[in-house]
Amino acid sequence: MTVAALGFMPDRGSDTPIFEQICTAIRSRIRSGALAPNERLPATRALATDLGVARATVVTAYEQLVAEGYLRSRRGSGYTVCTMGEVELPPGGETLPAQDLTERPPLLLEAGQPDMRLFPYRAWAKCVSRLCRTRPADMLTGCGRFGHPELRQAIASHVRDWRGLPARPEQVLVTSGATEALDICLHALATKGGAVAVENPGFPPIRRFAEAQGLRVRDLSLDAQGAEVPVVGDGSDVVVLTPSHQYPLGGAMSAGRRQSFLAWAAEARGWIVEDDYDSEFRYAGHPIPAMAGVDALGRTVYIGSFSKIFSNSLRMGYIVAPDSLVEALGAAMRAKGARASAMPQAALAEFMHQGEFYRHLRRVRRIYAERHRTLIDRLRSGFSEFGQVEDHQAGMQVVLHLRSDLNDLRLAERARALGLGVDALSSYCRGSSASSASSGSAGLNGLVLGACLNDLDEQKEALERLRRAISSTEKSPPQARILQT
Ligand SMILES: Cc1ncc(COP(=O)(O)O)c(C=O)c1O
Structure with a gap:
């Protein structure tokens, strides 16, 4: 041609x-x-x-x-x-129609979402660019098998200072988030065909990971002290707990119940996985020390996350393991092909080392404390006819426990249609813990509201929409309820 x-x-x-x-x-x-x-x-x-x-x-x-x-x-x-x-x-x-690839922004009051408008973009950019100029190779090749040495060091100091956990850097394994860390722990600690005991209600991915690994799942119901302790010999070899701040209800496990779990681990030769996903956010009194810090027998594996305190999408979390488990957890990471991205590790270590990270953490804690307190006050003053809230003075979400004739699943659906990201509490539950408002039986029936994502004006607007969602649900006839079992 x-x-x-x-x-x-x-x-x-x-x-x-x-x-x-x-x-x-x-x-x-x-x-x-x-x-x-x-x-x-x-x-x-x-x-x-x-x-x-x-x-x-x-x-x-x-x-x-x-x-x-x-x-x-x-x-x-x-x-x-x-x-x-x-x-x-x-x-x-023909070419296929173009799809919108942008991620949808979080909905109002979406639980577990930090407010990314508060992220220290300028300081972070400076830190990343300085590293690129001064230690470029470090950003791509500096990571060992278990993570960047400086980040492991920074995490060990962080959990020592903030969580009362006396850890050495060699005990730290960097993961791409706490969710991945949970999967790795189950892979390394549960015996083939064994059982994993999980809190009910609890963090849904744990159950999925356990089932995908062919493990049986035992539900631990909750009382005022925290999760019930499994009976020794019932086949459970791992329990996964959120003792500092139960997910999603929000309470802290009592000191006595923690001791009972440690005694269970010693007697059953079981393992405790402590998921400490957001406990830097305690707004009153002293932080509750991590359970792993009081476990003299080394049967507790601690998991932390940077998702809530820094960024959900940076995908950075960690495991602090007893010495005896470091190699087994490392092998599980390898077997699963789990590895955190190298580039942000050096930057995060530097950011923590310089103190910028802690400046940010103190700032968001102050702001979130105000949003959390205001949300509780507003719910107490404006929504008491629909339900009640407990103030645990911690964490990123608040649960509005609903009157038994209000169905949380239907209400969450209505709220979503009005642009609210609230979750039905019963969707975190299994079996009899799930709410059955329509059938009149007792159970968990509530809304999980994110307290940190929105400023006070946005929160006010969101609560007005929530009121509209509740009023319209009250007026419409109940439908058949789908229980998530
Ligand atoms: C109880 C609990 N554990 C773990 C995670 C996950 O953290 P990451 O984003 O680090 O995977 C969450 C996230 O909401 C959570 O609620």
Whole structure:
């Protein structure tokens, strides 16, 4: 074919590089059939002269299309168009409609969501750019098997200072979030075909991980002291707990119940996994020390997360393991292909080391404390006819326990339609703990409201919408209820 037949001139004012423009032009002509299979493309030199570009630009474009399977190159015969079977064309030769790839912003009052408007973007950017300039290799290659040494060090100091857990850096394994850490722990600690005991209500992924690993799941119901202790010999070899701040109800486990769990672990030779996902957010009194810190027998594995205190999407969490388990947990990480991204690890270590992280943590704690307190006050003053709230003075969510004739699943659905991200408490429950408001039996029936995501004006607006959602649910007849069992 001739150069003129290609019918294309590069746009020199465009931001798109010329070689990419050539690729796009040839690709679309092949797709539309304007360039037929086996047709020969203009010689690189001729096309380059015609377009007024360097020959290397045309060669780069042709080679890119060879790599994509649109062109074939043969010594002596230049570049030809591949036959249809060699090229993957979209059905009908048409391109699929473009999808919106942007992530939806969180809904009002969405639980577990930090307010990313408070993220210290400027300080973080400075820290990342300084590292790129001064220690670039460190950002990509500095991580050992268990994480970046400086981050392991920073995490060990963090849990010592903030959680009363005397940890050494060698005990720290960096993961891509607490969720992944939970999966790794189950993989390493549960025996084949054994049982894992989980809080009911609790964090739903744990159950899914256990089931995916072929483990049986035992539900631990909750009373005022915390989760019930499994009976020794019932087959449970791992329990997963949120002792500092029960998820999603919010209470702290009593000192006596913690001791009972430690006694269970000693007698049953079981393991306790302590999921301490958000306990930096205690707004009154002293922090409750981590359970792992008082376990003299080394049967508690501690899990922490940076999702709530820093960023959900940075995907950074950690395990602090008793010495005897470090290798087994490392092997489970390898077996699962689990590894946290290297790049943010060095930056986060530096950020913590410089104290910027703690400046941020203190700031958000102050702001979240006010939002948390205001949400409780507003719910108590404006929603007491619908239910009641308990103030645990901790965490990122608040539960409104609903009057028994209000159905939390229906209400959460209505609220969602009004742009609210509130969850039904019963959706975190299994079996008889799940609410059955429509059938009149006792159970957990409430709404889980995120306290931290929105400022006070947004919170006010969100609560007005919630009131509208409740009023419209009250007026409409009850429907059949779907229990999540
Ligand atoms: C109880 C509990 N554990 C763990 C996590 C997960 O944390 P990450 O984002 O670090 O995976 C959450 C997140 O909401 C949680 O509520």
